[in-house]
Amino acid sequence: MTDLLAKFATIFYPESIAVIGASADRGKFGGMFLNSLLTFGYQGRVYPVNPGENEIFGLRSYASVSEIPEPADFAVIAVPAGAVPAVVRECLAKGIKAAEILTAGFRELGPEGQKLEEEISQLATAGIGIIGPNCFGVYCPAGGITIMPGGDFSRESGPVGFISQSGGWAVRVPRLGSGLGIKFSKVVSYGNACDINECNLLEYLGHDPETRIIGGYLEGVKDGPRFLRVLREVCPIKPVILWKGGFTQGGSRAIHSHTGSLGSTEAAWDALFRQTGAIRVNSLAEVLDTLLAFYYLEPPRGRRVTVIGGGGAIGVGASDSCEQAGLSLPPFSKSLKQKLKTLLPPVGASYGNPVDVGSPYPAPAMLREVLRAVASQGDIDTIIVDEIELSTAGSSRRQGDREFEARMREVIEVPVAIKKELGKPVVVVLPVDTISADKIGLEAARRQVADYYLGEGIPVYTSIKRAAQALVNMIGYYESLNRAD
Amino acid sequence: MTDLLAKFATIFYPESIAVIGASADRGKFGGMFLNSLLTFGYQGRVYPVNPGENEIFGLRSYASVSEIPEPADFAVIAVPAGAVPAVVRECLAKGIKAAEILTAGFRELGPEGQKLEEEISQLATAGIGIIGPNCFGVYCPAGGITIMPGGDFSRESGPVGFISQSGGWAVRVPRLGSGLGIKFSKVVSYGNACDINECNLLEYLGHDPETRIIGGYLEGVKDGPRFLRVLREVCPIKPVILWKGGFTQGGSRAIHSHTGSLGSTEAAWDALFRQTGAIRVNSLAEVLDTLLAFYYLEPPRGRRVTVIGGGGAIGVGASDSCEQAGLSLPPFSKSLKQKLKTLLPPVGASYGNPVDVGSPYPAPAMLREVLRAVASQGDIDTIIVDEIELSTAGSSRRQGDREFEARMREVIEVPVAIKKELGKPVVVVLPVDTISADKIGLEAARRQVADYYLGEGIPVYTSIKRAAQALVNMIGYYESLNRAD
Numbered sequence: 001m002t003d004l005l006a007k008f009a010t011i012f013y014p015e016s017i018a019v020i021g022a023s024a025d026r027g028k029f030g031g032m033f034l035n036s037l038l039t040f041g042y043q044g045r046v047y048p049v050n051p052g053e054n055e056i057f058g059l060r061s062y063a064s065v066s067e068i069p070e071p072a073d074f075a076v077i078a079v080p081a082g083a084v085p086a087v088v089r090e091c092l093a094k095g096i097k098a099a100e101i102l103t104a105g106f107r108e109l110g111p112e113g114q115k116l117e118e119e120i121s122q123l124a125t126a127g128i129g130i131i132g133p134n135c136f137g138v139y140c141p142a143g144g145i146t147i148m149p150g151g152d153f154s155r156e157s158g159p160v161g162f163i164s165q166s167g168g169w170a171v172r173v174p175r176l177g178s179g180l181g182i183k184f185s186k187v188v189s190y191g192n193a194c195d196i197n198e199c200n201l202l203e204y205l206g207h208d209p210e211t212r213i214i215g216g217y218l219e220g221v222k223d224g225p226r227f228l229r230v231l232r233e234v235c236p237i238k239p240v241i242l243w244k245g246g247f248t249q250g251g252s253r254a255i256h257s258h259t260g261s262l263g264s265t266e267a268a269w270d271a272l273f274r275q276t277g278a279i280r281v282n283s284l285a286e287v288l289d290t291l292l293a294f295y296y297l298e299p300p301r302g303r304r305v306t307v308i309g310g311g312g313a314i315g316v317g318a319s320d321s322c323e324q325a326g327l328s329l330p331p332f333s334k335s336l337k338q339k340l341k342t343l344l345p346p347v348g349a350s351y352g353n354p355v356d357v358g359s360p361y362p363a364p365a366m367l368r369e370v371l372r373a374v375a376s377q378g379d380i381d382t383i384i385v386d387e388i389e390l391s392t393a394g395s396s397r398r399q400g401d402r403e404f405e406a407r408m409r410e411v412i413e414v415p416v417a418i419k420k421e422l423g424k425p426v427v428v429v430l431p432v433d434t435i436s437a438d439k440i441g442l443e444a445a446r447r448q449v450a451d452y453y454l455g456e457g458i459p460v461y462t463s464i465k466r467a468a469q470a471l472v473n474m475i476g477y478y479e480s481l482n483r484a485d
Numbered sequence: 486m487t488d489l490l491a492k493f494a495t496i497f498y499p500e501s502i503a504v505i506g507a508s509a510d511r512g513k514f515g516g517m518f519l520n521s522l523l524t525f526g527y528q529g530r531v532y533p534v535n536p537g538e539n540e541i542f543g544l545r546s547y548a549s550v551s552e553i554p555e556p557a558d559f560a561v562i563a564v565p566a567g568a569v570p571a572v573v574r575e576c577l578a579k580g581i582k583a584a585e586i587l588t589a590g591f592r593e594l595g596p597e598g599q600k601l602e603e604e605i606s607q608l609a610t611a612g613i614g615i616i617g618p619n620c621f622g623v624y625c626p627a628g629g630i631t632i633m634p635g636g637d638f639s640r641e642s643g644p645v646g647f648i649s650q651s652g653g654w655a656v657r658v659p660r661l662g663s664g665l666g667i668k669f670s671k672v673v674s675y676g677n678a679c680d681i682n683e684c685n686l687l688e689y690l691g692h693d694p695e696t697r698i699i700g701g702y703l704e705g706v707k708d709g710p711r712f713l714r715v716l717r718e719v720c721p722i723k724p725v726i727l728w729k730g731g732f733t734q735g736g737s738r739a740i741h742s743h744t745g746s747l748g749s750t751e752a753a754w755d756a757l758f759r760q761t762g763a764i765r766v767n768s769l770a771e772v773l774d775t776l777l778a779f780y781y782l783e784p785p786r787g788r789r790v791t792v793i794g795g796g797g798a799i800g801v802g803a804s805d806s807c808e809q810a811g812l813s814l815p816p817f818s819k820s821l822k823q824k825l826k827t828l829l830p831p832v833g834a835s836y837g838n839p840v841d842v843g844s845p846y847p848a849p850a851m852l853r854e855v856l857r858a859v860a861s862q863g864d865i866d867t868i869i870v871d872e873i874e875l876s877t878a879g880s881s882r883r884q885g886d887r888e889f890e891a892r893m894r895e896v897i898e899v900p901v902a903i904k905k906e907l908g909k910p911v912v913v914v915l916p917v918d919t920i921s922a923d924k925i926g927l928e929a930a931r932r933q934v935a936d937y938y939l940g941e942g943i944p945v946y947t948s949i950k951r952a953a954q955a956l957v958n959m960i961g962y963y964e965s966l967n968r969a970d
Binding site for chain 1 (some may be wrong): 590594616650653654661664666702704731733735736738740743744769800803804805810814831832837838917920928933936948
């Protein structure tokens with residue numbers, strides 16, 4: 001264990017970094033990476049290596065790896081593919097213990113690239129840990145290092161570790177996640193995985209004290225039995241959310257030219273997810289939705305939800321979405337229905353489960369009492385507040401109406417108050433309701449409300465379908481733990 | 486036929502409207518409706534009826550229906566449920582031919598409400614067409630009338646007719662649709678359907694010369710065999726996109742207290758969709774996505790698509806999404822691959838189908854040549870441009886870089902140029918990439934690009950999954966027509 005953490009320490013927390021193939025041209029990988037690292041505010045020693053330059057971004061540039069004044073903790077390699085093996089040899093000679101190879105043009109290009117890549121794999125066995133090639137690197141805020149191009153990423157650490165065979169998703173997940181208030185321990189774009197692969201990384205994150213929730217995007221695995229063993233070990237400790245891309249014919253073709261991975265059959269993956277408790281997701285959106293649930297919610301006790309909305313058809317659609325995803329909307333008891341009947345408007349509302357409060361603009365006191373009754377008396381595990389108008393922006397005719405605005409603010413605070421008062425998990429659905437550029441003000445208002453909820457630890461989804469799927473993914477994980485017990 | 490159109494003429498194109506239960510209080514249905522109608526700019530004669538007022542919004546108010554100076558073409562009824570039958574009798578006595586009843590509190594509330602509703606149904610047979618009760622009314626820009634609250638809806642007519650048992654969706658569909666550039670012929674919120682129902686409305690829209698595409702949200706139908714007959718008649722003439730809500734237990738419960746409809750089994754609906762060619766959708770988003778495809782695209786010849794994106798994993802995910810939805814990504818011919826190989830960067834790109842242009846910021850000339858080659862030589866029916874960065878906003882570090890901005894503008898224009906040059910259907914995927922309020926500028930820029938494409942007749946989706954499903958829905962419709970031939 002200590003060995004494992006120690007092995008990765010120079011990757012995630014390097015005190016010095018050599019950037020081989022550094023450049024002042026930000027359009028090149030060596031320049032983009034160095035610029036990202038400096039913008040991010042890396043505090044360690046940086047050694048650009050480029051024989052054609054004396055200085056890059058104000059840093060002294062070295063002609064070769066051998067010339068840098070110390071064996072750096074970590075090397076970042078951005079030289080043309082053909083030159084990579086020689087550079088790795090130089091790193092080994094220098095005593096550098098780990099490297100990431102940003103350069104593409106290996107296995108994914110065919111036999112010649114594959115030969116080059118095998119050469120690097122071979123070198124790695126001599127004592128240098130290698131991430132990549134064909135990757136965007138590593139983001140670890142606690143270590144002060146970032147991925148390319150991630151100069152603007154958050155400097156704050158958090159509990160989510162994410163590994164990705166795709167560089168694009170390794171950039172998008174932290175970028176989109178930051179908009180949801182999600183903070184990351186480590187994000188690794190590992191590309192072709194010629195040495196360090198999904199197994200090492202999952203094992204590491206499984207034991208990493210910074211990491212509480214693990215996510216990943218995979219195109220294939222090299223060693224199925226080992227992958228199964230690692231997941232079996234890690235999943236009981238921490239949730240592992242995995243998106244496996246490329247099951248279809250077109251998808252497999254795309255994988256092949258992307259990271260050169262060999263996919264596997266859908267059936268094999270089905271079995272793997274069943275046997276390990278790893279959480280299967282199918283899109284970038286679902287990765288983030290599921291991270292969001294684990295990030296903010298206490299483990300729900302079960303699948304029973306109530307949906308509280310401001311319109312009859314909202315309830316119909318919400319029920320369909322929840323039950324189709326695998327949640328249940330248990331009918332309320334007679335006494336709860338009686339109670340709700342006294343609270344709700346006599347006409348145009350509905351006091352079963354789902355609850356229709358009769359209007360997208362409910363009176364705050366009424367909404368509070370309804371939520372309180374349902375949270376305290378309902379035999380339910382999670383409350384979903386669905387499409388109640390939570391900003392004055394939804395009603396352009398009411399903008400500037402101060403009394404109405406004050407009432408809306410009160411409505412907005414109700415889910416937070418109930419969550420605090422009764423400790424029930426609350427989820428809010430706030431759809432993106434406007435599409436055209438001239439309505440951007442409504443979306444800005446919606447996001448302010450969303451940010452408020454996220455700040456209060458309430459996950460916000462843009463649709464009930466996405467909320468329901470994320471909840472089911474989370475609940476399914478805890479059910480699998482209980483089955484395993 | 487002429488009879489059918491004539492019957493609905495006073496509903497959609499009334500020259501005079503009596504608003505019974507009118508009010509100066511916009512919080513009441515009678516006030517909200519009248520305000521919406523006047524704001525919308527209705528040009529006909531309006532007769533508010535309310536015995537307690539002399540004037541409402543500057544219009545003379547009448548004490549009763551009998552006192553208004555003419556038998557108005559259309560009555561809008563917003564009096565308490567118990568008073569509705571008497572009002573309908575007065576309308577009949579006055580010679581008013583059609584009415585919409587906004588009031589709720591009928592069948593959906595239980596036996597007493599059901600009795601009231603049956604009384605109204607009975608009165609309708611005496612010669613007054615009734616929409617509702619428990620509805621939000623009718624929007625028909627060519628007739629100058631609007632739904633409640635739809636004072637801000639577009640005054641321009643278009644080819645989409647939409648009927649909805651839910652008032653909420655009857656407001657949301659035109660509102661969201663307008664953000665997508667979609668214009669409507671008629672939108673009808675028909676609520677409990679005590680007289681005019683889904684069958685009459687679909688039959689009408691099927692023959693309405695203003696309507697080219699039909700959509701609907703249903704919770705149940707009263708006369709299954711007739712519904713089947715109507716769909717069989719209409720679907721071969723115009724696409725009918727239907728969302729049936731409330732299959733699940735919770736959904737059925739919600740329906741019951743919403744519009745009092747009796748749903749039906751999933752199997753019965755499956756058979757109905759199969760037998761008629763009606764297009765089945767399952768959410769508000771899918772209603773709009775599918776309308777969008779029919780609105781902008783020529784009927785695609787088949788299911789073969791190509792996805793052109795700026796990243797390897799984008800292609801993997803896109804292929805999975807497309808093939809899972811039922812599209813195919815046929816492999817390219819040897820000669821097309823050769824051609825693409827000469828155009829694309831040697832490393833980091835992929836010249837199969839999907840095409841990875843190697844970067845989310847491709848050179849405009851290269852992107853144009855790639856699209857041109859694929860559109861002219863590829864054995865494909867639709868081109869999907871997926872997640873190429875189509876605004877400078879995506880790269881905050883490049884903002885203010887004028888050369889880069891000019892290049893981005895050129896990139897943005899490529900899909901439009903190719904569509905014009907080669908006539909291939911083009912679809913663009915522009916994901917909503919930022920979530921927090923402080924990144925709203927990126928979303929504003931994204932929407933400007935989306936609006937540009939919509940203005941050029943190119944549908945824009947926020948995810949490849951949604952694009953693929955909408956395409957499959959559209960293509961499936963034309964396939965069903967060919968089978969029926």
